[in-house]
Amino acid sequence: YATDLFEAQTIERIADALRRVLQALVSDTDRRLADLPHAVSSLVAEQPQDFACTDFLSLWQQGLRAGRGKTALCVGQQVLSFDELETRSNQFARYLHAQDIKPGMTVALCLDRSVEWVISLLALLKLGAVYLPLDSAQPAERLQQLVRDSGTVLLVHAPEDDKAARLGVCPVLAFDAALWAAVDNQSLDVRVLPGQAAYIIYTSGSTGQPKGVVISHGALANYVQGVLERLALNDGASMAMVSTVAADLGHTLLFGALASGRTLHLLSHEQAFDPDGFARYMAEHQVDVLKIVPSHLQGLLQAANPADVLPGQVLILGGEASAWALIEQVRALKPGCRVINHYGPTETTV
Structure with a gap:
């Protein structure tokens, strides 16, 4: 040994x-x-623990209560409150329901990190539908393969995304809030069970072929509550997401923020890969929690002020193995920042 x-x-x-x-x-x-x-x-370190919420919609209601009057999303110059996120996701959910989207159906979201992306995925969860995130930067052939394999019945895409609009595998919908602006903004009366599918994430699979991993509401709710308990964040702590929407690495902070009434910063691709720009953003907005792939972080630490790249309270590393040299560098740059190694398979929920 x-x-x-x-x-x-x-x-x-x-x-x-x-x-x-x-x-x-x-x-x-x-x-x-x-x-x-x-x-x-x-x-045995600890006995299994049962959490209060067994589906993500219950957690969202908890986060909505905690976030009343607070900012839910910051995306560039766009700022959306929790109340606005609730209203807009309810309207989109009702619009999709009127388009005959039913519980258990899979809907693909070909949207980058954006307000529209969060509204869409929350609307699908409220419908009891299953959301499949797609990376708009991937080749059309790959996207077509995932849409076919998942049995997707509708693909929601950005209005300017001609590639997604022309995939030709299933019906498509360009996200346009004007279409449902007049729709009732009250929540739908939909009951979601713990064993019901919440989302599908495609991994490369052991054979190199894409493999769809289905995660239930119960598994997601259990994971989010467990993570928030262990993070034990200060009141008002904010989070930032910089990873692709097509992987579940970002789910830690996406769902963690929504469930706890905290502000989530969604950085653009340009911001996420510009060391000095990223450092300025983190310092200006005083972001407290960041989850990131180690190799991505190493690139960002080339900034002129590398300490500003790091969050104020907690750094979570995942997606690949972390080197001790990187951990030591982080501790030297920001001694008060907790470092958590969060590296595991998609099949076990993030």
Whole structure:
């Protein structure tokens, strides 16, 4: 074992626990794995925890109450309050409902990080529909493959996105708020169950072929509540998202902000890859929490004022392995910033 990581007593406890489990297995070969007792209770860090909310819509209502009168989204010069986000997503949900979009149907969103993107995904969740995020920068052939494989019934795209409009696989809708501006802004009476699908994320898969991973409302709600509990943020802490919408890396802060009534900054592609511009934005807006891929962060730390690149309270790294040298650099630049390594498979919810 790695002696620089573990003490001998720790390895002895693990080995003893393994022996006990193996003895239980061979003594009763018909016993189900789920029925095996814990080998050593002291090795169990904590018992499973049940959270209050079992679907994301319940969490959104919680965030809406906490965010009354506060800013929900900052995207360039656009600022949207929680009340406005509730109203606009309700209107779009009702419009889609009138277009015969029903619970369980998959709707693709070919939209970049934007106010329109958040309104759309929230509207779909309120409908009980399943949202599939697509990266508009990907080739048309890739987008067509994902739309076909997912059984998408409608694709929502930016008005200027001619590529998405011409995919030709399913009906398309250019996002135009004027179409539903006069629609009732009250929420729909839709019940969402914990086991109901919330979204689909496509990964490369072990074979290199795209693989759609379906995540339920219950799994999403459990994840978000667990993350917020562990972050234990100060009141008023804001968050920033810089990752592609087609991956779930950004879901930590997207759904974390919506569920807790916090401001979410959505940075443009240009801002996200301009070291000095990014540093200025983070410092000017005093962003408290950032989640980012380590290699992306390394590039941004080339800024003239690298400490300004880092958030005020918590830095979350994910999407790829983190090097100790990067962690040490972050700690030297901003000693008060907590660093969390959040690297796992999409199948286990982010």
